[in-house]
Amino acid sequence: MEVTNRFITIKNPVDGAPRESDFETKAEALSLKLEPGSSDIIVKNLYVSIDPYQINRLKSHSSSQSASSFAVRIIPGDTIDASGVARVVASGNPEFEKGDLIVGLLAWGDYTVVKPGGMLRKFDPMGFPLSYQVGILGFSGLTAYAGFFEIGKPKKGEKVFVSAASGSVGHLVGQYAKLFGCYVVGSAGSKEKVIFFALPFESTDMYFPDGIDIYFDNVGAEMQEAAIANMNTYGRVAVCGVISEYTDGKKRAAPEMLDVIYKRIKFQGFLAADHLNLYQDFISTTCNHLRSGAIYPLEDISDGVESIPSAFTGLFQGGNIGKKVVRITEE
Amino acid sequence: MEVTNRFITIKNPVDGAPRESDFETKAEALSLKLEPGSSDIIVKNLYVSIDPYQINRLKSHSSSQSASSFAVRIIPGDTIDASGVARVVASGNPEFEKGDLIVGLLAWGDYTVVKPGGMLRKFDPMGFPLSYQVGILGFSGLTAYAGFFEIGKPKKGEKVFVSAASGSVGHLVGQYAKLFGCYVVGSAGSKEKVIFFALPFESTDMYFPDGIDIYFDNVGAEMQEAAIANMNTYGRVAVCGVISEYTDGKKRAAPEMLDVIYKRIKFQGFLAADHLNLYQDFISTTCNHLRSGAIYPLEDISDGVESIPSAFTGLFQGGNIGKKVVRITEE
Structure with a gap:
């Protein structure tokens, strides 16, 4: 045939x-x-x-x-x-x-x-x-799960900022972080996305009176600089993607390195494929959340x-x- | 009196x-x-x-x-x-x-x-x-030791690049790295410094045919960008200082984030004061090297x-x- x-x-x-x-x-x-x-x-x-x-x-x-x-x-x-x-x-x-x-x-x-x-x-x-x-049960989910838990190493109550929070990975990171007991703010590219999510978004300053502990970066460029400027000591940046840099070769993040040093910020690029050791955890946790309706x-x-x-x-x-x-x- | x-x-x-x-x-x-x-x-x-x-x-x-x-x-x-x-x-x-x-x-x-x-x-x-x-037995030494061993997490034979390699911290990092069994290249600001150290320095490309595994950054800006561009997968950057940015508020490092992601580069600012747990190791190792003449x-x-x-x-x-x-x- x-x-x-x-x-x-x-x-x-x-x-x-x-x-x-x-x-x-x-x-x-x-x-x-x-x-x-x-x-x-x-x-x-x-x-x-x-x-x-x-x-x-x-x-x-x-x-x-x-x-x-x-x-x-x-x-x-x-x-x-x-x-x-x-x-x-x-x-x-x-x-x-x-x-x-x-x-x-x-x-x-x-x-x-x-x-x-x-x-x-x-x-x-x-x-x-x-x-x-x-x-959610494939690479997008594993990327969110591994980046948040393995690279971000969250503690309950920490303050998490997610950029492109309505995207394939970002919307899951936000939900994992909330379910884990973190304070989460996301940014998204348009008003409708923000309303859809009920995520506040104007400036990072406004929503992080106590600073950012984990930044899950899907965007790069100025957003990354702003996140680092507002980061707490021992903050972590999980660099998942930099969509704002993909289509503009001149766009780059140039964070203040003195902040990186004095605040001892850790910054790490990652790919989900390196974290297959988490796969069983990821699937069982996520399926439970799906069945209970806790994650959407x-x-x-x-x-x-x-x-x-x-x-x-x-x-x-x-x-x-x-x-x-x-x-x-x-x- | x-x-x-x-x-x-x-x-x-x-x-x-x-x-x-x-x-x-x-x-x-x-x-x-x-x-x-x-x-x-x-x-x-x-x-x-x-x-x-x-x-x-x-x-x-x-x-x-x-x-x-x-x-x-x-x-x-x-x-x-x-x-x-x-x-x-x-x-x-x-x-x-x-x-x-x-x-x-x-x-x-x-x-x-x-x-x-x-x-x-x-x-x-x-x-x-x-x-x-x-x-060498104070903060400069501890900074070199902690940054290289704790942040850099070297393995024998890895390729190490040190900027400001004739400086207070850099010249010790280079020596710790060599004694540990790494391949080390340093950069310094002037020809005399280079000759003094017998460290080759023209471009990072020339001396790292097999790429960089660890970059000990004392300089920031373009040097950091060049190091990251030449870094191997799973490379580590220990950000100790950024002297080239200290006196020029407009100078910033803007590394290619796609390199950071695809090569899963870890990037970490640090201060020696956070690594006092290493103090005894650092002192005993360094005194031994001093007594044997291995470190200068x-x-x-x-x-x-x-x-x-x-x-x-x-x-x-x-x-x-x-x-x-x-x-x-x-x-």
Whole structure:
């Protein structure tokens, strides 16, 4: 059986704010039958994740390529990989069989052909929506959990500031922090987001009369400088992302280093992939919170491969609230 | 008995590079006999430390005042405190008696009147020059030791970059790192310093074909940016001081945050005072190295109270090598 596989690619490197016209949809014929002896796995994509960090792979130059697979450059015309949920349609790997639900590194498209060594695992939805596997129960959730608990090392009652607090990771950090017993303030890019969250946001000064103990940074630049200026002694900065710097090469955070020294501030970049040791804790804690209704995951779901470019560009226009996901098909 | 006590003060806040004309020597009559019932201790200063960080206390505005006593502003006309070595001449405190050698927080001047609660302790010179108590066996040494071992968390064979590597702290970090088994490159402000140390210095790229694992930052600004750009995954930055930013309020380090994230770089400001738990280790290790000749402390000693202003301003002109100390008197 042969199908048409549509996938999204870039026409050119994307160095500023991404526009829908930077992307195009390609179509190729794809046989759903494997060659004899092949170890590939063909999956039908159900949900794919749309994440701000992907912009850094679409640029003409990726300075940190060697440091992480998350930074490897994507060439115009290539498929764009992303975490996602899919169903196996053909498998040359004895560990997977047709019909299995998997989560892993897929492509922005209808189907993904996963080569041997590709990142895939079967999962049990445990009664939760499949989309949660790329959001609250996937890398977004683990990023929030690991960054807050492992990098932030919170103590009850500490004051936590989260930037991009309505984003895929930020809205979970805020909720983990509140459930843990911290005082939390978030910032978001627009009034509607703030109202939606009932998070106060005008200036960091106004809401931190007792200073900031933990800053969970999703934004970088001036916001990071302001957070450090308002930080308490022994404060911690978990640097998760710097979305305001991604599309403007001249934007940088230049915090006052005397503050960093005198307040003995710790500052750490991190990736969730380094914290898989927390995975069981993270899943059991988060599933309990989900079942009790204590945590509320926000999703912003678009439909169809063709909606991917606008879903992605919207991330940089303040257009989404919560985890951005594209549902490729209902099955 | 009454003496004339000369001390150094500032005529005005010092906001740019310090000039000798910013300072003046004052003289006051000081009785070396305590009032009955006084708990003060009067000491005759022998050596006082001259440190770059002191500039931050002489400015018209100290942003981090509340965070550390090292940042509390000094008002024109006041004495300027500094660590130093002295001999007790009169004591109202039963724990100290006339003739005791002490190390502690003294004033840039001939004598210091230490009020109850002041930081003083007796010490045994152990056969080493008294000046070592403010250098290699004092806060400079502990700063190098704690910053390198506790913040840097080195492993043998790792690549270490030290800026201001001929300074009071930097030249010890380099030596601790070499003795520990690391590959070390230092930067210094002038060709003579480089030759003196036989430390190569042109660009960080040239000397780190395998990248930097630990950056011991004494300088800040562009040097910090360059170090982070050349850093390996899981690199650590111990932020000890940022001398290039002290006298230029517009100079800031703005490292590439994508490097910080993708390379999971840890960045930490620190003060030696937080690491007194290491004190015994530090002293025993360092005394062993001194006795075996494995470590070589560099000192740059000037004589007399009147030499303090030029000793201090010289720190910002690249004029000294090693620990800058003023010998107030030979006794």
